[in-house]
Amino acid sequence: MAPYEALYGRRCRSPIGWFEPTEVEFLGPNSVHEEIEKVNLITQRLKTAQSRQKSYTDMRHRELEFSVSDKVFLKVSPMNGVMRFGKKGKLSLRFIGPYEIVRKIGTVAYKLKLSSDMAMVHPVFHVSMLRLYKPDPSHVLNHEEIEINEGLTYEEKPVQNLDRQVRRLRPKDVASVKVLWRNHNTEEAT
Template sequence: MLRDCILELGGSWYAYLPLAEFAYNNSFQSSIQIAPCEALYGRRCRSPIGRFEAGETNLWGPDLVQEAMDKVQLIRQRLLTAQSRQKSYADKRRRGLVFTIGDKVFLQVSPMKCLMRFGKRGKLSPRIIGPHEILDRVGAVAYRLELPLALSFIHPVFHVSMLRKYISDSYQAFEAPVTSLDEKLSYEEEAMTIVDRQVRKLRSKEIVFVKVLWRNNTIEESTWEVEKDIQAKYPYLFQSRGRYLN
């Protein structure tokens, strides 16, 4: 809903947030089978689109409290039903991975361009690091790993979905490049060169964009970024102005 408002209203979308909030609070929710406003106040909100007689409520004291408690129990049951349904959908795609203490596993990381928005991820960028040894099992679906000193600032407990089993092969051993990670297990991709330059007109303003080629990515995976942001972060790319790749 918010995405549609932003696309439709452009830069003034924040001024219409109360309308979006009103529409959301009065929309039917499949998880609780009623609208959030009706769940909170016990009645639907009156609006010009759907008018109805509000009626009168004669509940007082214990009767009002009992009705509220009954509604809370009903909503909880419906939420549990919705959670169970979503869990059954997710379990169809999950694998029952179980590791033992001493096993070595790869750790899955998520690459991220440290710009104002997320860009297209490169196919050749590393997705896993390691291997790392399992030190302990925490609960049913989490494991504690032995991380190197370079990753000492990261909490060593990870969900099983982020781990991949490591199979030792002495004939294919090689030294993996060192990747700098942040606290969210993401790394910053480095811009290599400017491929193209383009001026786009947005309302009454002209914004200059540059097409950036990132390290470990192909020329087809280059992304368009705002020139002033790239120039502030990678000034050396603009020393030879007007020379771009073809």
């Protein structure tokens, strides 16, 4: 039966559903039995779909729980064409941090101690947005002090010649040297 008919117990009398009152079918024991079978079939299919969805969820679901003072990475969603944390598009970061957990709020929310540049972001996040930071000694970067002049500049000094090439341009030879500079790594050599 139509939804209107199921709700109000009579057929809709709009111009789309005109009918003659003499055409009303009488309900008999067979039609009631058929309707009960249809309702049972619908509930059975709904239970099947629900159990299928539950099994998919159970396979992918993992119980996450963090304690106060743990360090976690925060998930950020990449958006095309938006500059985030110095990178744009597909190269933008998926996780930022690590940030320290200040307090547990409820069962699935945590308050983080964010840096000052993220002061406009609300510090409470759902557990699905967090990933545990496992400290690794190789993550620690040894940095050297840079002597800065009065004009907030510093002097670049060459450390080593990494490579040398000689190219022939018509009548003369041009030498190119790849130099490693102080306070830079090998990828930044010019």
